[in-house]
Amino acid sequence: MKYAIGVDLGGTSIKYGLLGQNGELIYEEIMPTEADKGAEVVIQNLISAVNNAKQFAKSKKIVPVGVGIGTPGIVDRTNRIVLGGADNITGWSQIPLADRIEEACQLSVSINNDANLMGLGEQTFGSAKNCSDVLFITVGTGIGGAVIINGKLFGGYDNRGTELGHIPLFADGIPCACGSVGCLEAYASTNALIQQFRELSAKSGNSLQDEITGKLIISLYQQQHSIAVQALNSHYRYLGHGIAGLVNIFSPQKVVIGGGISGSGAFYIHNIKKYFNMYVMPDCAVNTEICAATLGNRAGLSGAAQWAFLNVQ
Numbered sequence: 001m002k003y004a005i006g007v008d009l010g011g012t013s014i015k016y017g018l019l020g021q022n023g024e025l026i027y028e029e030i031m032p033t034e035a036d037k038g039a040e041v042v043i044q045n046l047i048s049a050v051n052n053a054k055q056f057a058k059s060k061k062i063v064p065v066g067v068g069i070g071t072p073g074i075v076d077r078t079n080r081i082v083l084g085g086a087d088n089i090t091g092w093s094q095i096p097l098a099d100r101i102e103e104a105c106q107l108s109v110s111i112n113n114d115a116n117l118m119g120l121g122e123q124t125f126g127s128a129k130n131c132s133d134v135l136f137i138t139v140g141t142g143i144g145g146a147v148i149i150n151g152k153l154f155g156g157y158d159n160r161g162t163e164l165g166h167i168p169l170f171a172d173g174i175p176c177a178c179g180s181v182g183c184l185e186a187y188a189s190t191n192a193l194i195q196q197f198r199e200l201s202a203k204s205g206n207s208l209q210d211e212i213t214g215k216l217i218i219s220l221y222q223q224q225h226s227i228a229v230q231a232l233n234s235h236y237r238y239l240g241h242g243i244a245g246l247v248n249i250f251s252p253q254k255v256v257i258g259g260g261i262s263g264s265g266a267f268y269i270h271n272i273k274k275y276f277n278m279y280v281m282p283d284c285a286v287n288t289e290i291c292a293a294t295l296g297n298r299a300g301l302s303g304a305a306q307w308a309f310l311n312v313q
């Protein structure tokens with residue numbers, strides 16, 4: 001059995017573990033990213049994470065084949081340098097991340113965009129196992145995604161594409177974090193859902209004492225709270241609309257929806273499907289199933305370990 005170290009670098013925490021080739025996770029840990037302290041601190045934390053996993057492996061007499069790291073932002077085509085585009089980590093651009101970790105930890109390192117590796121994790125070990133053509137969408141603070149074509153991650157020329165959260169829905173829409181307007185992310189992320197819920201509440205004169213989160217909106221929705229129902233129906237519709245556009249282009253076997261909110265229950269996927277079916281070209285969707293991710297917050301580190309397996313062979 002071969003093992004690899006998988007690392008999922010997020011804005012808040014670093015999740016990492018040691019994974020066998022069949023997806024068996026024999027070690028798993030989490031540590032704070034300290035993203036606000038800048039790139040150098042984050043790199044040192046990543047080195048500690050990899051060394052911890054290496055230490056555990058040593059105690060089990062395992063020599064990992066390599067390390068895979070999923071990072072926010074755009075990664076160059078050699079899978080070694082973070083070019084930029086990650087606003088949640090201060091100074092996270094032009095970082096020769098693979099070289100830095102390799103030097104410090106003496107293991108072969110390959111990196112890729114975090115959402116890409118979550119998608120790869122779901123395709124290798126999760127809900128799209130045995131599928132060759134997969135779209136992955138993660139719904140959280142923003143919207144990220146991955147495209148897998150013929151069993152391989154597709155990144156566009158120079159690995160600069162597949163920003164699935166930034167497909168345009170409205171030419172005169174609301175501003176998006178990317179600098180454009182009217183993107184899927186600006187309408188259908190969890191942040192956008194919370195924003196819509198706030199606006200609708202303010203309009204109706206309702207004021208809620210609690211801090212508003214995606215979880216709270218879901219629980220109010222399940223109690224038939226009228227504003228939560230209205231806000232989530234819009235959320236389902238925007239996602240269904242965006243996914244329909246993507247399926248018209250890629251016609252995958254599965255669209256896997258991840259992110260905390262996707263685990264709310266069967267009703268969540270069911271409602272997105274309902275709107276998806278209204279917008280998609282039926283002939284493009286005959287082979288497409290929409291489903292929830294099954295690896296939860298382990299998708300990133302599992303996909304990262306798989307990325308290491310793929311790159312050391």
Ligand SMILES: [Zn+2]
Binds near residue numbers: 181183184
């Ligand atoms: Zn955008």
